[in-house]
Amino acid sequence: SATLRIELSRPSSSEFTFDERVNRSHCSVSVTNMSQQSLAALVIAYSILKRRRKSEQKRSCWVKPWIMQQSEFSACSMLAKELRIEDPLQFRNFVRMSSQQLQLMVELLGPIIGKKDTKFRTAISVHDRVMVTLRFLASGDSYNSLQYLFRIPTCTIGSKGTIVQKYEVFPDTREEWQRHAEAFNVQWNFPHCLGALDGKHIVIQAPANGGSHYFNYKGTHSIVLLGVANANYQFTYIDVRCNGRVSDGGVFQNCSLYDLLENGSASLPDHEPLPGRNMPVPHFFVADDAFAIRSYILKPYPFRDQPAPNRIFNYKLSRARRIVENAFGIMANKFRVLRKPINLSADITANIVLAVCALHNFLLSTRDSRENYLTPGVADSEHPETHEIIPGNWREDSTSGNSFFSLERGKRDNYTTSQRDVREEFKEYFMTPSGEVAWQYRHIV
Known part of the structure; x- marks a missing residue:
């Protein structure tokens, strides 16, 4: 038994x-x-x-004693409060926005990220959650570093959630698209332009058991940020779903905007003649050789040895396309989390990038916040008389080159007859009194 x-x-x-x-x-x-x-x-x-x-067995302590003093001795309750009163400029440098903008952000996000107190401990306030998130995005410091500065444990910082308030400005009517095109024409002398299209690789840590899924052409692991910028450096469209392994020429074909444009459901304006011309031409996005030719994408003439009218067209298109370069550059200059490899998972990194893009748009949404965000010299500018380009401060930073870099240029593709005719129509328009600008001839010598 x-x-x-x-x-x-x-x-x-x-x-x-x-x-x-x-x-x-x-x-x-x-x-x-x-x-x-x-x-x-x-x-x-x-x-x-x-x-x-x-x-x-009894737990020795619920919260570490030094964390329990968060409400009294953290950066939120001491340093930030001191800067807010004594040095507002440095406060903006600390979290990339003024105290008034921070308060607005707290009010917007309160219903989304607010937590209730429990009988065991007091919840971290919405204000402090927003502050630690903004500091993380502004500095790119590790969670470990931030937990000592803000007296908030890393598990709470890591589970903070995305602070994205829906600051999406993607046009969904012909009238909205038309307003964007008019702004590009007024500010950058390029009619029918709906936005400037470009992308950036954002380096992440190699995912466990991820193989080559995120492996990019530079030999690192990344996700791809695809963006369309309007005439005021705001993003009207962003996508971070593509992994770094996808060929850069195929990134655009893997985003939702491509589907909208291909099936004709993006509500783009109708074809119209350029001022003083007769041929109806489409509205389009300007891009470089990283993108394949489409009826809604306008690219420069290839090669350098081109006739003067072709070089003028390339100059005008490059001037318009520079907007998205500056949008990315300004954003990485202000939110330095993009300027170093992000040692987090691809999903968390995507949420971080979405949050940065939303904050970028938020800080460009009003005149006052725009003036504080676009500090003098940060973006490219032009000499008022010669229109020579004065490079923005963001171009001087070399630290982001290995963690926030451009898409690889693809092979040159062939235009269809209709696409070639559209580019020729714009080239001829830029040589007429209605389409030319006085300084354009200086920039093709």
């Missing part, structure tokens, strides 16, 4: 304290000729005893 004996032995209560008795408890099991039923009973009984012992 099978014999099963289980003993839970404890030291005597007179010899040790309760905690010591729990720690010194042990389970003794002897098995002789055990059947399957007895073995199952043993496993169940042993599991019950283990749970009993675990439940008797």
Whole structure:
């Protein structure tokens, strides 16, 4: 017959304290000729005893003492408060926005990220959650570094969620697209332009068991940020779903905007003649050789040895396309999390990038915030008389080249007859009194 004996032995209560008795408890099991039923009973009984012992152990502390002083001694309650009163400029440098903008952000996000107090501890306020997130995006500091500065544990920082308020300005009517095209014409002398299209690789840590899924042409692991910028450096469209392995020429074909444009559901304006011309031409996005030719994408003439009218067309197109370069550059200059490899998963990195893009648009949404965000010299500018380009400060930074870099230029593709005719129509228009600008001839010498 099978014999099963289980003993839970404890030291005597007179010899040790309760905690010591729990720690010194042990389970003794002897098995002789055990059947399957007895073995199952043993496993169940042993599991019950283990749970009993675990439940008797008391947790030494719920929260570390230095974290419990977060409301009194963290950067939110001391440094930020001091900067807000004594040095507003440095406060903006600390979180990339003014105290008024921060308060607006807190009000917008309160219903989304707010937590309730429990009987065990006081919840971290929405204000402090937003502050630590903004500092992370502004500096790119690690969670470990931020937990000491803000006295918020890394598990809470890591689970903060995305602070994206839907600052999407993607046009969904012909009238909205038309307004974007008019702004490009007024500010950058390029009619029918709906936006400037470009992309950036954002380097991440190599995912566990990810193989070459995120492996890019530079030999690192990345996700791809695809963006369309309007005439005011705001992103009207962003996509971060593509992995770095996808050929850069195929990135655009893997985004939702491509589907909208291909099936004709993007509500683009109708074809219209350029001012003083007769041929109806489409509205389009300007791009470089990283993108394949489409009826809604306008690219420069290839090669350098081109006739003067072709070079003027390339100059005008490059001037318009420079907007998206500056949008990316300004954003990386302000939010330095993009300027170093992000040692987080691809999904979390995508949320971080979405948050940065939303904040970028938010800070360009009003005149006051725009003036604080676009500090003098940060973006490219032009000499008021010669229109020579004065490079923006973001171009001087060399630290982001290995972690925030451009798409690889693709092979040159062939235009269809209709696409070639559209480019020729714009080239001729830029040589007419209606389409030319006085300084354009200086820039083709």
